[in-house]
Amino acid sequence: MRNHTAVTEFLLMGIPHAEGMENVLFVLFLGLYLLTLVGNLLILLAILSSPNLHTPMYFFLGNLSVFDIFFPSVSSPKMMLCLMGHSHTISFQGCATQLFFYHFLGCTECFLYTVMAYDRFAAICHPLRYTVIMSHRVCAILTLGTWLGSCVHASVLTFLVFKLPYCGPNEVNNFSCDIPMMLSLACADTSLAQTVSFTNVGVVALMCFLLVLTSYTRIVISILRISSSEGRHRAFSNCSAHLTSILLFYGPVVLIYLRPASSPWLDTVVQVLSNIVTPSLNPLIYTLRNKAVKLALRKVL
Numbered sequence: 614m615r616n617h618t619a620v621t622e623f624l625l626m627g628i629p630h631a632e633g634m635e636n637v638l639f640v641l642f643l644g645l646y647l648l649t650l651v652g653n654l655l656i657l658l659a660i661l662s663s664p665n666l667h668t669p670m671y672f673f674l675g676n677l678s679v680f681d682i683f684f685p686s687v688s689s690p691k692m693m694l695c696l697m698g699h700s701h702t703i704s705f706q707g708c709a710t711q712l713f714f715y716h717f718l719g720c721t722e723c724f725l726y727t728v729m730a731y732d733r734f735a736a737i738c739h740p741l742r743y744t745v746i747m748s749h750r751v752c753a754i755l756t757l758g759t760w761l762g763s764c765v766h767a768s769v770l771t772f773l774v775f776k777l778p779y780c781g782p783n784e785v786n787n788f789s790c791d792i793p794m795m796l797s798l799a800c801a802d803t804s805l806a807q808t809v810s811f812t813n814v815g816v817v818a819l820m821c822f823l824l825v826l827t828s829y830t831r832i833v834i835s836i837l838r839i840s841s842s843e844g845r846h847r848a849f850s851n852c853s854a855h856l857t858s859i860l861l862f863y864g865p866v867v868l869i870y871l872r873p874a875s876s877p878w879l880d881t882v883v884q885v886l887s888n889i890v891t892p893s894l895n896p897l898i899y900t901l902r903n904k905a906v907k908l909a910l911r912k913v914l
Contacts, residue, residue, distance in 0.1 A: 619713040623708050625701045627788050639696040645893045646689050651676040652896025659909035669747040673729045681892040684718040688789035708790040709775045717767035724759035725820040734828040738835045773806040854898045861891045
């Protein structure tokens, strides 16, 4: 048998076909990253400083803003350093940490969107019992459950991917460490890791999507029963921002993990959308579609 040297670091190849565009991409991504940080921090400050926003809906929105700050911070700074010409290497432990937090924060957001859909269902379909259904204790349990469930989810995936031996090429065809790219570099049979990761990610995303779909089906039925057009419009406007964020969140997930063939260029484009673009759009979506948040932001500013 041949001797193999264990890989101690990986080389992030960055964005494919981006030669000569590094400066433009750096400025673009830096602007989106700063917009993400500032926008989500302002929403968080508005929610914390305004007593009118101390409700379950805005409690979960504040949680979403926190995760939208951390989620792009997992890979964006390293990607921008690579675009500036700095070292493309990342240690084995750094790669594992990046993959863990990417899936921990991504899964938490997935669960959080589901909880927010349930909150809207309780508010519109059971308005008289809303304060009982979504009490402070229930909100705390749901939030803690999203964190713990996501931690277990990310730990299983990270363990399966990085318990494999890496002894050959160490070039990651992307700007971050994720499951499809890492499994292609392993020096052993990856069928178990592929099956579990596909099932794990697919089942979690599908279950959350079905729960969101069920909640909104009930919501639409309840809204259509409202007699006044003004009441229907108000109910729909309360849900439109959340629905837009859900579509932006699930689109990249489906394209990355639930398609048969892998394309490095498409993987990179989709990850840029999910890592940088979507978190920067969420503050705009929730601000433009929510009068209470806009009023609170004016007071903060």
